Amino acid sequence: MILCLPLSLYYQTGHLHNFISSILICLLGGGLLLFAARNMDLTVNKREGYLIVVLAWLTLWVSCALPYYISGEIGSITDIFFETMSGLTTTGATIINDIEALPRDILFWRSFTQWLGGMGIIVLTVALLPLLGIGGIELFVAEAPGPTSEKLHPRIKDTAKALWFIYLGFTLLLWFLLWWNGMDWFDGINHALTTMATGGFSTKNASIAYYSPQIQYITAVFMLLAGVNYSLHYLALRGKFKTVFKSDELRSYFYMVSVLTLIITVAVFQVTDITIEKAFRDSLFQIASIITTTGFVTADYTSWDPSITAVFFLLLFMGACAGSTAGGIKMIRHTVLFKNSILEFKRLLHPRAMIRLKLNGRIVPPRVLTHILVFFLLYIGTFIFGTIIVIIAGEDLLTAAGAVATSISNVGPGIGEVGPVNNFATMNGFTKWFLSLIMLIGRLELFTVFIIFTPYFWKNS
Template sequence: MFNYKVIGNILGILLLINGGFMLLCLPVSLYFWETEWLSIAISSGITVSVGFLLRFLTRNNKNKDLKKKDGYLIVTAGWIFMSFFGALPYLISGAIPSFTNAFFETVSGYTTTGASILTDIEAVSKGILFWRSLTQWIGGMGIIVLALAILPFLGIGGMQLFVAEAPGITPDKLQPRIQETAKRLWFIYFGLTVTEAILLYFAGMTPYDAMNHSLTTMATGGFSTMNASLAGQSPAIQYIVIVFMFLAGTSFTLTYFALKRNFTKVIRNEEFVVYTLFTLVITLIVTITLLVVTESSFEASFRDALFQVVSIITTTGFVSADYTSWAPFLSVLFFILLFVGGSAGSTAGGVKVIRHVVLFKNSFLELKRQLHPSAVIPVRISGKAMEQNIVYNVLAFIMIYILVFLVGVTLLSSMNVDFDTAFGAVATSLGNVGPGIGDVGPVDNFSAMPMGGKWLLGFLMLLGRLELFTVLMLLSPYFWKKR
């Protein structure tokens, strides 16, 4: 039923890639004369060894056919494998001695959630913090998409993996071959990361902090090397981060077209227009409210509003101020923003703007269909009629999203977590945002969460990162039937 040799082979490749990325942290640790370099080297050695073992055990496989079911299994198993082995640097170095906490931090990294259990980030060694940032950068575009760029060398087709990695509404392929698409996406991703790091350095950040924050900005992850995140940083630094958070929350397909100077594709993209206008309108509302309830200047109010709105909508989760202390109205507003998400085809999590657009358009058109029951009235996005099966997919996704949220809140509340915190923790984990409300707000973390709660939230992070269907499909009995 499943091609287990191909599955094992690809999982081995993912672990080899993971172990290779760990080695990038060695120069950082050695440069700062940290003893943790040995822990990083051991972690990399273990990860690479298991990767080679899986490759060795699955060698000489003549059947390299990869079916859709295999793709879904590889994606989910790949993220779980990566998270288990990605926790090794924390455990071996002693930075996070608890396996539950280390796994939580790692899942939060790979899923680009940004929820942390670290109470004193600045006390952790720089090599380990660089690995922490790197997990988000790897997870941002998806380790599976990275692997697609090398699958041609193995003679294995990768379309099934790409579909499983980004189910539902997906961006148009940039090139006819999926491997070429993956390469171009990673080239744009890498280029924007380097560009932001250079700008942050010239704006006043140290090279180390600039690189870490650029890694986690482009991944819309939000891990910072500072306890206060980006609060207190210069306006120049905050504006640079705002711009790149917005770009990271934009479809990388549109970024590609913009770089090719095909601006017509960008301005005619309905999702991008709604994403931009919605961000501006909410920023204006928050700015006006801040001018009324605080004594800040217009520039400071606008910057704080824009930073936090973009950070939450794009699910980056950086913090420049405690939005829960501004006004009760704004706390409710930012809680609602946890369910928005960025654009499809971006590194952002959440429901995604395009799904909201389809939901609202279909809801209003349903009123028209009641008056004209015989008429065929399709949902149109960017002037094109959308297939009905995609509309059904969107409606099903949102319904399941709400159901999972409610079940998650119920389960977390049963672990003696208060109402506000349960709502905030589940919403921010499922949406891969980071900060929430209650005891997991922008100036708090998840260290006090019960052990069972951390495993539950870790599962929700994975569920949200893979957009529900990929993981839930494996829990369905239909998936395992031999047909």
């Protein structure tokens, strides 16, 4: 929040005291908790790690809402908490009809919450605040996006630091490129923050469609980079390109983007009167935006053709690579499930053969495969249950399905009344609170939240 103070002074928004008040409240609350825990055992086991992550995100939800509440820029408590959760979970769904009317310090805070949520505030804490004296690995595993958390260094805080330095470096590079290609410095930093977070908050009502084709191409490239496992970015920076290109998930990710871009480009060119270049640009951008769960918009894909809309709806469940800032099911889970399904046919023909599933040349343990299958079941079950609840709350089937799918996958735009040119402002209060919870469940990969509601979690043994 301190970063917002210079903007409040420079642009004379009148919110300087509001941010100072928010800062003092956070310092007071944090200080009291730290004082209360001064003589406690700070050893963290795996069970406590899951609980800490959930409680930390709920605490963040409240503290990050303070600038909105104290400034009065967003009207109701429901809308404040919806916008805050959408930011922290990098969903990008919004209830604000006129984004450009917001003061610049509030716009920056809105974007910055996404940047923090992108890699995860817990990873940031483990990396930069070792003075807390708590064990970090339990928090990192519960927080890091994806089914696995590959350690780049033996010490967990060094791993977190490596991830954050890469994250920061990409953000600064994108900021420079956007500014160099005509975006002003303020819009540039906001879009750099939300692009690398795969969040999708924009400073313009028209989103990235407001800007030039060059900026759209640059943003598309960096969205795709943000969707790559950060461990692979680290290895690439170390010159280990051979290891990077061996990644089955990375190949699946770029194959899918390439093939879908080609197919959608041809389809869009046939059903619209735009040029082939614009059809390619819009197709590439929207596929990159949805598959990486960023949610930026350059075109209304629901207006192209019903079959194309169906493809984009399915992409809401896809997700980019594990270990990236993207939401969704993740490409690695789809890859494992697809490979195992193909092998199952082979097993039927050769029932006595020992046919093992391999990923990146290594055998996938049965426990991991079971974990992925259960994740799929929970994901689809949560989507179906959530859709039914939203329908009961008063929305039509198309809108309910689109809203729940985009919330659990942390994408932003969906289909129906929450499509790429609409927002969530017209939904009733209950639906907004419910979708906020769905966003959190999706951001923390389902298990982290659901596990604390099981009886096994609370047993001592």
